[in-house]
Amino acid sequence: MTDTPTTLDTVLTWVAHASWQAAVLGLLVAVLSRVLRGRLEPRWHFCLWLVVLARLALPVTPPAPWSLFRLAGVAAPKQAPIASSVTATVIDSPVVATPDPPFAPDISPTISREANAEGLPVPPSGEETVRETSTSIPGETGKWVAAVWLAGLLLLMTRQGWLSYQFRRQRGTWRDADSAVLDLFRRCQAELGIARSVQLLIAPGRHGPATWGMFRAGVVLPADLPARLSPGELRLVLQHELIHVCRRDVLFDRVATILAAVHWFNPFAWLTLAGLRRERELACDAAVLRQIGDGEAGRYGHALLAVAERLTAAATTSMVGVVGRNQSLDRRIRMIANYRAPTAARTALGGLLLVMLVALGLTDAAGEPPPAPAPDRPASAAPPGKENRTVTLTGVCEDDTGKPLPGVRVVLYRYDWTNLKDEKIHDQVTGNDGRFSFPDVPALPADELTNWGYLLAATSAGRGSVVEYLQPQALKGPPRLRLGPAAALQGRVTDIAGKPVAGARVWGSFTNSPIEGVRSTWTDANGRYAITDMTAWGSDATKPQPAGAGMGMAVSGCFFHVHHPDYARAMPMYRGMPAAVDVVLKPAAVIEGRVMDRVTGRPAGGVHVELQPAMDRPDRYPEGAETRTDAEGHYRFASMPAGKYALWADAPDRTCVTPDLMTIEAGKSHTAPVIELIEGGWIEGHVVAADTGKPVSGASNRDRLSVAVCGSARPEAGSRMISTPVDVRGRFSVRVPPGLNFPSLTKTDYWYRTQRREYFEKGIEVKAGEVTSVVFRILPAKPLPDPDPAPVRLPIPVPAERQAAALIRQLGGGTRSTWAAT
Structure with a gap:
């Protein structure tokens, strides 16, 4: 399956959506026709069926809150990303030749749910949501459905073409009408006010009476019909056919036939075709009776019966006849016999029903509007849908011994990941108890991935400044900021x-941009700098610390940032504090490129682009960068140091196909290959405890648990990976590019305790438009009790048991030694 919806995918989605809505309308019109039979003029019945025909013909209809289909809660199919499909896949589990543990060992990817028809999996985390329903068909099934639909359509259209060819051959044998019949025909044409040219022909055999020609109209009569009917009856038959010409019924019939072929799988499409043909003849009969008056109804019915009795052959394709295969002659005769001139009330009822059906049936349920660029929200505003979720953020500032620190300036910043901006929203000085409190702070969702977050900055004279990002749990419990002695x-x-x-x-600080007045400064004319509010630390901080799973972690040094627009950015290291570090800035490299949306074929404007450095040198930490594309999808990175980089673009409902690592040289400009946005696939699943099967909450600890994925678009050599948080119920979902992807847990302890971790390390194949579900099972931190494997032999059987065993062997049975483990 391709990554993007083809034209056939889009057409089939439109056809399916129009077809089911037309089926609802067809059922409604059939019920109305049955209930209002005799109360509504035939022309209004015909018009109601025309509304169903219009719904079959229209690929899309305008959304409206009063739409009939709003009751079903289903919106029109979306273009671009939604038109394509989502399927679920099962990946065979590996064969592992190890004894089964005492708890469920299977960690192979499994299907946690069926993929929805819209092409959108369950949201990454948070509460379940009600989504739009689409009529797209998933995966390989969609290909077969499209093939079957096309085959049926081509077969029916081939048949129609063959019948049209035969009709044209037959029409070559027709001749002009006699002058007497032609004069009568012209008088009827004048009575009906038909100014357009209409041809009258006589056919050998039993073709007709019928009307033919969608644009150049004509009427054909059987050769023996003028002799079999009286002039008065022949006049009525000619008037009936000329009314077909006035109404352009041949054109409507051909359009309805083609639409029935397009929707051949839908029985209501054929019901619509039959209803149109039935009501068309009734409407023409009623029009003739309105023209000749009630007194001529009997003679008209007699003429109709005479034609039906003598000419039983149905009209062929391309013609509309007085008597055809799909006509209900009995109902027509009853209508003629009971005909009454239309009243104003019946006319008003028909018009009202038609207007209501158009308003209800030729509109669609209002779908979700396309996302518009969100304006910068004020500092106190919460994200959409969370306006009422606010908390009071309280915390305490302490010295290095744990004592409260008064007079500490604490500033709360809100950082917008989408617009790459931060803004100060609260500023306070701690009291004697070292506490600070910020009321009405919009809460960070504990189980959602947001495009914004908070950070705290604390400064005090003689103390090292502290900058700390806030996790969602920090807004539930008071953060403690420890300010040690200052160093330069x-x-x-x-x-x-x-x-x-x-x-x-x-x-x-670890932030991508400096915070004014917090661990930051400028170089002077001599290039000198001094940051005086760093926190002092020495050799004790470099001692290994336990990191779980029998591993340790040691700090060998820390990086800091040096930026100048005319030079390449630098991230030198210091190995203690205080420290003196001289920095040499190298010539800058420039990277320019473009992001295109492969789904829509258009430039991707306003997309977040990251330049991710490769971790190819252990002696330095290369610095990445991020920016946003302009309206034409262009982006530019300046002041970049030489090295290898990976490019990545983030956009709603998309992942990206990125080029291989780029090698850029100092002092040169480079043009990057185009980054293409695609729909990709999904990896989703749960994190559970292996011994109990209970979900592992991603928000249970201060360090948030996430699932990281590297793969074809995010090489393991890069410094960053795709990641998504695990919610409070242990669930996660992440959109990834197609290909081999390597999911892992961001907590080192959990990752090294993941059961059969080697399976994930081998990679999981993800296909475009598919959902692959996996389960991370975390082994207990403490090993399970290991029973003593020493065997104990059972007592020797008594003689009677020996005799019984010997008898069993003689009968063909067998015995085995019995062992028991304590």
Whole structure:
């Protein structure tokens, strides 16, 4: 399956959506026709069926809150990403030659649910939501459905073409009508006010009476019909056919036939065709009776019976006849016999029903509007749908011994990941108890991935400043900010020629941009800098610390940032504090490129693009960058150091196909290959405890548990991976590019305790448009009790048991030694 919907996918989606809605309308019109038979003029019955025909013909209809289909809660199929499909897949589990543990060992990817018809899996986390329903067909099934639909359509259209060819051959044998019949025909044409040219022909055999020609109309009569009917009866038959010409019934019949072929799988399409033909003849009969008056109804019915009795052959394709295969002659005769002139009330009823049916049936349920670029929300505003979820954020500032620190300035920032902006929303100084409190802070969802977050910055004279990102749990419990003694990071910044670089930005926090007044400064004219609010630390901080799963972690150094627009960015390291570090800035490289949406074929404007450095050198930590594309999908990274980089683009409802790692050279401009956005596939599942099967909450600890994925679009050599948080119920879902993907848990302890971890390390194949479900089972931190495997032999059987065993062997049975483990 391709990554993008083909034209056939889109057409089939439209056909399916129009077909089921037309079926609902057809059922409604059939009921109305039955209930209102005799109360409504035949022309109004015909018009009601025309509404069903219109719904079959229209690929889309305008949304409206009063739509009949709003009751079903189903919106029109979306274009672009939604038109394609989502399927679920089962991946065979590996064969592992190990004894089964005392709890369920199967961790192979399994199907947790059927894929929905819209092409959208369950949201990554949070509460269940009600989604739009689409009529797209998933995966390989969709291909077979499309093939069968096309085969049926081509077969029916081939038949129609063959019948049209035969009709044209037969028409070559027809001759002009005699002058007497032609004069009568012209008088009827004048009575009906038909100014257009209409041809009258005589056919040998039993073809007709019928009307033919969608645009150049004509009427054909059997050769013996003028002799069999009286002039008065022949006049009525000719009037009937000329009314078909006035109404352009041949055109409507051909359109209805083609639409029935397009929707051949839908019985209501054929019901619509039959209803149109039936009501068409009734409407023509009623029009003739209105023209000749009630007194001529009997003679008209007699003429109709005479034609039906003598000419039993049905009209062929391309013609509309007085008597055809699909006509209910009995109902027509009853209508003629009981005909009454239309009243104003019946006319008003018909018009009202038609207007209501058009308003209800030729509109669609209002779908979700396309996402518009969200304006920057004020600092106190919550994300959409969470306006009322606010908390009071309280915390405490302490010194390195745990004592409260008064007079600490604490600032709360809100960072917008989408627009790459941060803004200060609260500023407070701690009291004697070292506490701070920020009321009415919009809560961070504990089980959702958001495009914004919070960070706290605390500063105090003589103390090292603290910058800390807030996890969702921090808004439920008070964060504790520990400010140790201050120390200075200082040095000199020069270029490769040894000249000082003035005006360079230097900061020592982990943020992508500096926070004014917090661990940041500028170089002076001599290139010198000094950050005086760093936190002092020495050799004790470099001692290994337990990291779980029998592993340890040691700090060998910390990085800081040096930026200048005319040079490549630098991230030098210091190995203690205080520290003196001189920095040499190298010539900058420039990377330019473009992001295209493969689904729509258009440039992807306003897309977040990341430049991800490869971890190819252990002696340095290369710095990445991020930006947004312009309206034409273009982006530009300047001041980049030489090295290898991977490119990545984030957009709603998309993942991306990225080129291989790029090698860029200092002082040069580079044009990156086009980044293509696709729909991709999904990896979703649960994280559970292996011994109990209970879900492992991703928000249970201060360090958030996430599932990270690297693969074809995010090489393991890169410094970043796709990641998604695990919610409070242990669930996760992440959109990934097709190909071999490597999911893992971000908590080292959990990852090393994942049962059969080697299976995930081998990679999981994900196909475009498919959902692959996996389960991470976390083994207990403490090993399960291991029973003593030493065997104990049972007592020797008594003689009677020996005799019984010997008898069993003689009869062909067998015995075995019996062992028991304590």
